[in-house]
Structures are given as structure tokens and as C-alpha cells.
Amino acid sequence: MNDAANHESLPGLKAEARNLNFFYDKFHALKNINMPVYEKKVTALIGPSGCGKSTYLRCFNRMHDLYPGNRYEGAIEFHPDRTNLLSPKVDPIEVRMRISMVFQKPNPFPKSIFENVAYGLRVRGERTRSVIEDKVEMALRGAALWDEVKDRLKEQGANLSGGQQQRLCIARALASDPELMLFDEPTSALDPIATASIEELVSELKEKVTVLIVTHNMQQAARISDFTAYMYLGEMVEFGVTDQIFIKPQKKQTEDYITGRFG
Numbered sequence: 001m002n003d004a005a006n007h008e009s010l011p012g013l014k015a016e017a018r019n020l021n022f023f024y025d026k027f028h029a030l031k032n033i034n035m036p037v038y039e040k041k042v043t044a045l046i047g048p049s050g051c052g053k054s055t056y057l058r059c060f061n062r063m064h065d066l067y068p069g070n071r072y073e074g075a076i077e078f079h080p081d082r083t084n085l086l087s088p089k090v091d092p093i094e095v096r097m098r099i100s101m102v103f104q105k106p107n108p109f110p111k112s113i114f115e116n117v118a119y120g121l122r123v124r125g126e127r128t129r130s131v132i133e134d135k136v137e138m139a140l141r142g143a144a145l146w147d148e149v150k151d152r153l154k155e156q157g158a159n160l161s162g163g164q165q166q167r168l169c170i171a172r173a174l175a176s177d178p179e180l181m182l183f184d185e186p187t188s189a190l191d192p193i194a195t196a197s198i199e200e201l202v203s204e205l206k207e208k209v210t211v212l213i214v215t216h217n218m219q220q221a222a223r224i225s226d227f228t229a230y231m232y233l234g235e236m237v238e239f240g241v242t243d244q245i246f247i248k249p250q251k252k253q254t255e256d257y258i259t260g261r262f263g
């Protein structure tokens, strides 16, 4: 961790990986990762293809549980209650109520725009129409999509453009008031204009929520994140304040990657 990351003015912790290891059966994909995730900040995960960024991100919402043979060791402590997200005693469904995820390719449900956003609320048992309507509007506003869709809420989500679909997925993720939002390369399937609007949105989201984002794009990490982690071959090589990682990395490996000499 670099000096700035040890600075006393650091924000509060939202989560912390502690000696985290992850195995796809016999393949040791994450090696002893220790990393803080600061509250209401954007943290970017960068590194060459195959270094383990998505694998790490997916530990936070226990997505690996879906496949037998996958195994976690260590902990991801989630604050303020210090729940170990990886404990077998913790229900992954409960985890996913607090931590939502937006994927690389927009994946709206085959439902109306309204129902896409209302879905999580209904699953949680919300039945009051006016509450659902208010929350759907708030989430669509939060995802900077309301003005574009307010007169077409009954249309299928799939009718929207790629960038709008991704904002719909962000609204869906926001509707259930998550504490942490995970983004796995959310702009890689989008054009530059849609990318810019998602980047702006992610930067605004941190007023309400903590964000952890995987990106291939170093400029994107530099533009939108407060903290950056550089990973290589399943290890956390360096973590620190984004400006420092990009301007004055502590490790040569990080510098070689940032400057394009490697990767």
C-alpha cells in the first residue's frame, strides 16, 4: 500500500479483503489478497487480462458459489457490522441484497422498463404500488435515465439503446438501495458517448454508495476512481490513491503496466 493510502484523513472502511484466496477447483486464482474498500469512494481494479480482476469482484457477491469446486479462503469483512461475506454461515442471497452488480454487457430482463427496475423491490416483498413507483422513479433518476424513459415505462427494456440499457441495469441495481455496487467493465460494450455518460454516472453514484469497478481502460480508472488496485497473476501488486498510482507508483511492475511497457 502506498504512503497516501496510509494517510490519516482516509475515509471510513466499507469492506476489507483479508488474506483472501480463491480456487477454481485446483487452480489458485487469487493469492492472499489484502485490500481496503473505502466508503462512498470509487475503487478501480486494473491489470492485464487474466490477472483475476473479475474473479476478485465476484467474491464480493458470492457469485462463485453457483459452481461446485470453487473455494474461498480468508475473509471479506463488510462494514459496519463486520460480517465476513465469505462465511458459509452467511446466506449469499442476503449478501446480494446489500451488494449489487452491473455486468459487462447490459442484461435487462425481458420485461418492461418499469418492471426491470421494480423487480428487486418485488422480490423483497414490497407490494405498495405508490412505494414501488416512487422507488422506480428515484432509481431511474439516479441512473440519469428518467427523462429519456418517463413516457415509455411500459415498453420493453430491450427496446432501449445499449447505453440506455446499461443505465437501466444501473437503475435496477440502485433500486434496492445497495451499500456496495460492483461494476465489471460496464462500458466495454458501449460507444464513446454512452461510455462518457456511464463514467459520469459512476462518479456521481459515490455520493450515495461505495463502488468497486473492474476496467481494462486505464484512462477510465484515472478519470473516475479515487483508489486503484493493480493486480497481476492473482496477486495484489499495489493499492493506493489513484493519482499516486498513476503519477508515482511505488512498484516497478505497476509503473511498467501504467506506462504501457508491459501488458
Ligand SMILES: Nc1ncnc2c1ncn2[C@@H]1O[C@H](COP(=O)(O)OP(=O)(O)OP(=O)(O)O)[C@@H](O)[C@H]1O
Binding pocket: 024, 027, 029, 047, 048, 049, 050, 051, 052, 053, 054, 055, 056, 216
Ligand atoms: N470458471 C473458471 N474456471 C477456471 N479458471 C477460471 C475460470 N474463470 C476464470 N478462470 C481463470 O482465472 C484467472 C483469472 O481470470 P479473471 O477472469 O478473473 O481475469 P480478469 O483479470 O478479469 O481478465 P479479463 O480482463 O480478461 O476479463 C485466469 O487465469 C482465468 O483463466
